[in-house]
Amino acid sequence: MAFRQRGYPANKAVLHKLLSARYELAKLLGFDHFADYITADKMMGSAASAASFINQMTELATARANQDYAVLLQRLQQIHPEATAVGDWQKIYLENLVRNEAYSLDQQEVRQYFSFAKVKNGVFQLVENLFGVQITPWQTNVWHPSVEAYELRENGQLLGRFYLDMHPRTGKYQHAAQFGIRDGVQNVQIPMAALVCNFPGGEGGSDLLEHAEVETFLHEFGHLIHTIFGGHVPWARFAGTNTQRDFVEAPSQMLEEWVWDAATLKSFARNERNETIPDELVEKMNQARNFGKGLQVRHQMFYAALSLNYYNRDPKELDLDQMMTDLQKRYSPFPYVEDTYMYASFGHLDNYSAIYYTYMWSQVIAADMFGEFKQNGLQNKAVATRYRNTVLAPGASRPAAQLVEDFLGRPFNFEAFGESLRDGQQQ
Ligand SMILES: [Zn+2]
Secondary structure, X not given: OOHHHOOOOHHHHHHHHHHHHHHHHHXXXXXXXXXXXXXXXXXXXXXXXXXXXXXXXXXXXXXHHHHHHHHHHHHHHHHOOOOOOOOHHHHHHHHHHHHHHHHOOOHHHHHOOOEHHHHHHHHHHHHHHHHOOEEEEOOOOOOOOOOEEEEEEEOOEEEEEEEEEOOOOOOOOOOOEEEEEXXXXXXXXXXXXXXXXXXXXXXXXXXXXXXXHHHHHHHHHHHHHHHHHOOOOOOHHHOOOOOOOOOOOHHHHHHHHHHHOHHHHHOOOEOOOOOEOOHHHHHHXXXXXXXXXXXXXXXXXXXXXHHHHHHOOOHHHOOHHHHHHHHHHHHOOOOOOOOOOHHHHOOHHHHOOOOOOHHHHHXXXXXXXXXXXXXXXXXXXXXXXXXXXXXXXXXXXXXXXXXXXXXXXXXXXXXXXXXXXXXXXXX
């Protein structure tokens, strides 16, 4: 309760003021409300489409979510036999218990295969093999001794340059992100980017990454190759990752799939004794990954609905608390806890405004695009080349839906994502 009271009541007034100012701005520009304004240049196109997406996803995830929920409730009843519902505050604790017990997955056992140097080489190798490019050190000045610089070439031709600033130090940015340094423009300038992350392997201490960090590494590297491969268009405005915002995560979300693939992992994941990561361990990792997917989608759709419904009306007619409790009841499997005010500390209501749906939206597209690889092989160079040419290379010079259609040969749909919810469903 204390966690969900952060920022309350002070931020209630701030949020209302923000909603009102944005509403006024949207009206001045001729829109009905801010949600229509902010979605107009996205793939989604309108607030009404966002609303129907949220409902479709909720429906798609419901069977799986009910099953996940039943597992959590069963586990809770082993502790409190009289329990009839799982509280929002018990969810994460129970999920971890189930993951540990049902899949006996020990993250420390997993970690031994992921030294920073091996992971870096593995990511480089994967990108080199898939896309037929070469990554070589670039001799240049850097801003800290631990920073490395590289060039990415294809048959000798320079396509882009990048920096890796991968380990924590005092005063540094604390998350993991790709930063564009220079947009690429055909025959004018070569694209440049940097990954700024905080992985183990700096001065002193262990250099072993958790599997989630390996996934993050590849995710951010996905943005980097988008910047580089997409940095050869005629206009900087349309280079690389300047795509529609509700698409930009899809290429990186798709690339994450490779760190769950046994063949890819076995190409680089080795421990100190030079033993390759065992198949059984990768299998267990995948099973544990699947647990809780349905609940996760339902909960994300609650957040998406909140973000949309705060912005798709005149704030004068909006009761922040009433709307939150109504939507939680409708979208989340976990009941609202009295005297909590999550909107007062949900920062995405500011920076994402009405479009919190984007994360799930790009996941759906990522799953559909990944289907091509799933069907033809994750190491299939022909598919990878086609993907690079149709989706990454054009950058933002075409609407994102068109890029995806060029790759798939048809408009994208929800089927692959729906199937991934059925995959690994508990028997
Ligand atoms: Zn990202």
